[in-house]
Every structure is written in structure tokens, then in C-alpha cells.
Amino acid sequence: DTGVSQDPRHKITKRGQNVTFRCDPISEHNRLYWYRQTLGQGPEFLTYFQNEAQLEKSRLLSDRFSAERPKGSFSTLEIQRTEQGDSAMYLCASSMRLTSGTGELFFGEGSRLTVL
Amino acid sequence: DQQVKQNSPSLSVQEGRISILNCDYTNSMFDYFLWYKKYPAEGPTFLISISSIKDKNEDGRFTVFLNKSAKHLSLHIVPSQPGDSAVYFCAANTDNFNKFYFGSGTKLNVKP
Numbered sequence: 001d002t003g004v005s006q007d008p009r010h011k012i013t014k015r016g017q018n019v020t021f022r023c024d025p026i027s028e029h030n031r032l033y034w035y036r037q038t039l040g041q042g043p044e045f046l047t048y049f050q051n052e053a054q055l056e057k058s059r060l061l062s063d064r065f066s067a068e069r070p071k072g073s074f075s076t077l078e079i080q081r082t083e084q085g086d087s088a089m090y091l092c093a094s095s096m097r098l099t100s101g102t103g104e105l106f107f108g109e110g111s112r113l114t115v116l
Numbered sequence: 117d118q119q120v121k122q123n124s125p126s127l128s129v130q131e132g133r134i135s136i137l138n139c140d141y142t143n144s145m146f147d148y149f150l151w152y153k154k155y156p157a158e159g160p161t162f163l164i165s166i167s168s169i170k171d172k173n174e175d176g177r178f179t180v181f182l183n184k185s186a187k188h189l190s191l192h193i194v195p196s197q198p199g200d201s202a203v204y205f206c207a208a209n210t211d212n213f214n215k216f217y218f219g220s221g222t223k224l225n226v227k228p
Contacts, residue, residue: 004159033215040125042205042218043160056214091159104150105207105216107159 002026004108006092012114013082020078021111025094032075033105034067035091036060043091049075082115089113119143120208122219129226135193137222139206142187146208150216151180151191154203163204164191196226 005024013019025032031050035043046065047057051072061067064082069075079086089112093105121140129135137151147168152160166173166180166189173180179192193200203221 006159035218040220042120042122042207042220045215045217048215093159103148104162104165106162107152109157109159 004092004094004106006090006108006111008111009109010112010114012116014116015084016081018078018080019082019113020076021090021092021113023075023077023092023108024073025075025092026106029094029096029106030072031095031103032069033093033095034075034077035093035107037089037091037110038087046077046090079113082113084115087113087115118220119146120206120217120219122206122222124222125220126223126225129196129224131198131226131228132195135191135196135200135224135226137191137193137204137206137224139189139191139219140187141189141208141217143208143210143217144187145210146217148209149180149182149189150207151178152205152207152218153200154205154221160205193224196224198226198228200224201226 007022033048034046037043047067049069064080067077089110091110093107095103095105150165151163153163154160164175164178166182182189203223205221206219207216209216
């Protein structure tokens with residue numbers, strides 16, 4: 001299977017702990033996105049990379065959140081000093097940036113974070 | 117700011133009938149629209165898209181209609197099947213494809 005993969009699928013942590021999520025995009029895709037989804041809401045944009053460059057960050061991404069994409073391949077999303085409000089599904093998606101035509105997102109299955 | 121809105125949280129339809137899911141947007145700069153389907157405990161999967169240069173796009177049982185003047189799009193599923201029961205999200209973005217804005221979703225239940 002060469003789709004987007006995320007790890008871990010589910011993480012339970014205590015408030016104040018740090019957590020890290022990993023995303024492996026579809027190999028030929030040059031764009032990688034992180035979204036967050038809470039119950040009853042649609043995915044909310046957090047940040048995206050084109051190759052290894054982080055080009056945009058949402059104001060939702062506080063300084064406790066950091067994302068990296070070294071070498072333009074996999075990406076990590078780290079949350080420091082977790083709070084209960086961070087509990088959500090963290091979705092990774094990738095796409096191929098085209099000069100024209102479609103560029104839909106392909107999502108992974110998500111990493112569900114529960115902060116106790 | 118909610119730039120993409122799905123005002124119906126849920127929809128129930130009988131198997132074999134038509135399902136119509138609606139989506140409204142506020143940003144006139146949007147020129148590319150997509151529908152995603154999501155099953156529980158899975159990530160959203162791409163269903164169908166439409167560019168603003170078209171007003172209709174069809175793929176099998178799924179048709180998306182775009183009304184730019186009303187800033188409204190809809191997804192028609194005909195005939196509806198129980199396997200279509202899922203949450204459907206509409207999404208939109210601009211020509212730069214920088215980020216996609218999603219609606220809050222409509223949960224479709226197709227009854228056998």
C-alpha cells in the first residue's frame with residue numbers, strides 16, 4: 001500500500017507531556033499538510049510543506065506545536081506540554097503541486113490524541 | 117471564520133433514492149471544490165471535484181453541481197446505497213492550492 005501512513009494511530013497522554021506524530025506521504029507528492037479535526041467539525045488547517053520548506057502556518061498552531069519535514073520526505077508534528085484542548089484527530093495529507101489541473105489531498109487515517 | 121459551510125449536520129435517505137448534500141461558501145476567490153467521504157476511524161477519502169470553469173461534474177453515481185453566483189455547490193448521489201452512509205465534507209481552495217478549507221460535514225445515513 002503506497003498511501004499516506006500515520007503513526008501512532010492513537011495516543012493517550014497525560015496533560016503536560018510531549019507527543020510526536022509521524023506522517024509518511026505518498027512518495028511522489030511534494031506537498032504535505034497537517035490538519036486537526038475535532039468532533040462535529042471539519043478538518044482545520046494547521047500547516048503545510050512544499051518539499052522541506054514550511055510555507056504556511058495557521059494561527060491555530062501555537063508555539064507549543066512544531067512541525068518538520070526533513071529532506072522533504074516524512075514529517076513530524078510535535079506538541080509540547082499537552083493540554084486537554086489538544087485532544088483531537090491529527091490528519092496528515094499529501095498532494096502533488098501541479099501547474100494546472102487537479103491537486104486533491106490524499107489523507108492518512110489520522111492520529112487520535114487523547115489528553116487526560 | 118467559516119468560509120465553507122454545511123448547514124445540514126445529518127441527512128437520512130432510503131436506499132435507491134437520491135441523496136443531495138449541500139455546501140455554501142463565502143470566498144469568491146475559491147475556484148476549486150472537492151467532496152470527501154469519511155468513515156469512522158478513517159481519514160477522509162477524495163470523492164469528486166469541480167473547477168469553477170464548470171457547473172457540473174459527473175462520476176458514476178456521484179454528480180457535483182456548482183452555482184457560482186449563489187456560492188453554492190451540491191453533491192447528488194443516485195441511487196443511494198447503504199455503503200454510502202458516511203460523513204461527507206465539502207472543501208474549497210484557490211488557484212494557488214495552498215490550503216483547503218473544509219465544511220463541518222454532513223452525516224448521511226442510507227436506510228436499507
